[in-house]
Amino acid sequence: MRRLKPFWSQHDRVWATDFKKDTQILEQSEAVHWLPYQPPRDVIRMIANLPATFRILWIEKPDVVISTGASVAVNFAFAAWLLGIRIVYVESISRSQELSISGRLVYPIADEFYVQWPDLCQKYPKAVFKGYAA
Numbered sequence: 805m806r807r808l809k810p811f812w813s814q815h816d817r818v819w820a821t822d823f824k825k826d827t828q829i830l831e832q833s834e835a836v837h838w839l840p841y842q843p844p845r846d847v848i849r850m851i852a853n854l855p856a857t858f859r860i861l862w863i864e865k866p867d868v869v870i871s872t873g874a875s876v877a878v879n880f881a882f883a884a885w886l887l888g889i890r891i892v893y894v895e896s897i898s899r900s901q902e903l904s905i906s907g908r909l910v911y912p913i914a915d916e917f918y919v920q921w922p923d924l925c926q927k928y929p930k931a932v933f934k935g936y937a938a
Contacts, residue, residue, distance in 0.1 A: 805872045805894075808870075808872075817834070817835070818834075818836070818837065818860075818864050819835065819837070820837040820839060820857070820860050820876060820880060821837075821838070821875070821876065822838065822840065822841040822842060822875055822876065823838045823841075837856075837864075839853050839857070839876055840852070840853060842875045843875075844874060844905070844906075845905065850878065850879055853876060857876065857879040858883050861880070861883055861884060861889065866889055867890065868890040868891070868915075869881065869889055869891050869892070870892045871891075871910070872893075872894045872896065873893065873894070873895060873904055873906040874904070877910065878906050878909050878910060881893065881909070881913060882913070890915045891910065891915050891916075892914065892915065892916040892917075893907065893911070893914045893916070893918065894918045894920075895907045895917070895920065896920075897920040897921075899919070899921070899924070900920075900921040900924070901921075901924075902927075903919075903924070903928065911928060911931075914930075917930055917932065918931070918934040919931045919933055920933070920935030921933070922935070
């Protein structure tokens, strides 16, 4: 998400994430909603975070939800989809052969789905390559 700063810094935004060392810097200059940590593949925590996810979307009324995946990404993507909010998903650069679990779950409902390796576009026709040129 940091590499997308030239884009998102030009728009009104609100962050929703869990509190950890690499996200606490957001507190200094951004509007943030903190959610309890949601480990990958933890369905119980995902369900527990859903009411807060819907509450945040209801309060903030975003035009679009942009996510780089993992943790609460799936919650927000499905809640946004149910509420008719556009979803933009950016798959991790580490996913060069297959989509992440989050990516595979969000792919069918995302309005825009970006990958960082061109070969993934062959497996996932809706995906758009936006990685760095070699």
